Amino acid sequence: xxxxxxxxxxxxxSEGASLELRCNYSYGATPYLFWYVQSPGQGLQLLLKYxxxxxxxxxxxxxxxxxxxxxxxxxxRKPSVHWSDAAEYFCAVGAPNTNAGKSTFGDGTTLxxxx
Amino acid sequence: DAEITQSPRHKITETGRQVTLACxxxxxxxxxxxxxxxxxxxxxxxHYSYGVHDTNKGExxxxxxxxxxxxxxxxxxxxxxxxxxxxxxxxxxSDPGGLAGSNEQFFGPGTRLTVL
Numbered sequence: 001x002x003x004x005x006x007x008x009x010x011x012x013x014s015e016g017a018s019l020e021l022r023c024n025y026s027y028g029a030t031p032y033l034f035w036y037v038q039s040p041g042q043g044l045q046l047l048l049k050y051x052x053x054x055x056x057x058x059x060x061x062x063x064x065x066x067x068x069x070x071x072x073x074x075x076x077r078k079p080s081v082h083w084s085d086a087a088e089y090f091c092a093v094g095a096p097n098t099n100a101g102k103s104t105f106g107d108g109t110t111l112x113x114x115x
Numbered sequence: 116d117a118e119i120t121q122s123p124r125h126k127i128t129e130t131g132r133q134v135t136l137a138c139x140x141x142x143x144x145x146x147x148x149x150x151x152x153x154x155x156x157x158x159x160x161x162h163y164s165y166g167v168h169d170t171n172k173g174e175x176x177x178x179x180x181x182x183x184x185x186x187x188x189x190x191x192x193x194x195x196x197x198x199x200x201x202x203x204x205x206x207x208x209s210d211p212g213g214l215a216g217s218n219e220q221f222f223g224p225g226t227r228l229t230v231l
Contacts (some may be wrong), residue, residue, distance in 0.1 A: 041225075090158065
């Protein structure tokens with residue numbers, strides 16, 4: 001079965017600084033990978049996803065993520081953080097060709113942005 | 116625009132009562148999911164459905180049930196509410212088309228349930 005680990009429970013960055021949120025997965029082959037964002041009191045919204053091809057994927061709101069098979073990682077990055085990026089971020093993994101649409105979620109990383 | 120809605124948004128109930136949380140989506144997605152979100156546990160899958168009359172147990176299904184009588188709705192029932200079921204509940208849906216498993220989930224706004 002697949003699993004996801006987000007090592008950082010809470011990260012604080014200054015507005016304008018760069019951001020990297022870590023995600024490690026466990027799966028026997030190349031999985032499908034997702035990053036979601038949850039603003040306070042809201043449901044989750046997809047930022048980006050990877051399922052094949054170019055290992056650097058671009059998402060909404062200026063986010064990108066890089067799939068690294070050798071490290072079983074799918075880290076989320078943003079070059080310059082805005083105050084509105086403060087939220088909780090979830091990495092998720094899905095198994096190709098099985099359980100269509102069923103994903104396993106990490107425990108999330110809470111991002112705080114300092115002015 | 117298509118959307119996924121949940122009702123009620125907030126609910127307070129007493130231990131032992133039956134509670135039903137509604138989820139309605141207009142995406143026409145076959146796949147629907149219920150999660151609970153608790154501090155330190157992220158999202159945990161309760162039940163899911165791949166179509167009408169199909170239901171499956173997730174990792175934390177004890178004390179919960181679902182039924183799928185149409186494409187749009189997947190109500191979640193707590194048979195006898197317990198304090199341990201105090202949580203925020205999210206419904207989600209996804210389109211099974213394309214590469215199986217490659218499609219993201221669309222989430223509702225959540226229901227905050229308190230069991231006293």
